[in-house]
Amino acid sequence: SRYKTQWIKALAEERQSLVDREVFEVVDKLQPGAKLLESKVVYKQKKNSQGLIVRFKCLCTAKGYLQIEFVHFYDTFASVAAGSYVHTVIACAHGHGMQMQHLDVKTAFLYPKLREE
Numbered sequence: 001s002r003y004k005t006q007w008i009k010a011l012a013e014e015r016q017s018l019v020d021r022e023v024f025e026v027v028d029k030l031q032p033g034a035k036l037l038e039s040k041v042v043y044k045q046k047k048n049s050q051g052l053i054v055r056f057k058c059l060c061t062a063k064g065y066l067q068i069e070f071v072h073f074y075d076t077f078a079s080v081a082a083g084s085y086v087h088t089v090i091a092c093a094h095g096h097g098m099q100m101q102h103l104d105v106k107t108a109f110l111y112p113k114l115r116e117e
Contacts, residue, residue, distance in 0.1 A: 003053075044056075
């Protein structure tokens with residue numbers, strides 16, 4: 001690919017963000033009863049309003065479809081901003097004559113600490 005260097009850099013950034021947040025742990029051997037959760041990398045080009053590439057983004061995702069509900073997990077959730085919060089921010093910005101811009105948070109879903117067994 002002509003964008004090889006950019007993709008390698010994006011993948012390194014994604015890996016480093018996962019390492020920094022201690023999202024995964026390298027193990028030599030699985031404990032009895034433990035299941036290795038496979039993952040895949042999704043590659044995406046972020047473009048501006050003119051269609052020009054402004055960022056190369058990689059996202060390491062778990063292959064959740066390999067899990068069985070109530071065997072491997074009990075609850076599902078996604079960290080997202082509540083609609084009322086977004087509406088409040090927009091209303092406050094408008095009320096103060098401010099202009100809204102797009103904000104892309106790279107690793108928002110990695111910040112909360114999860115309780116694990």
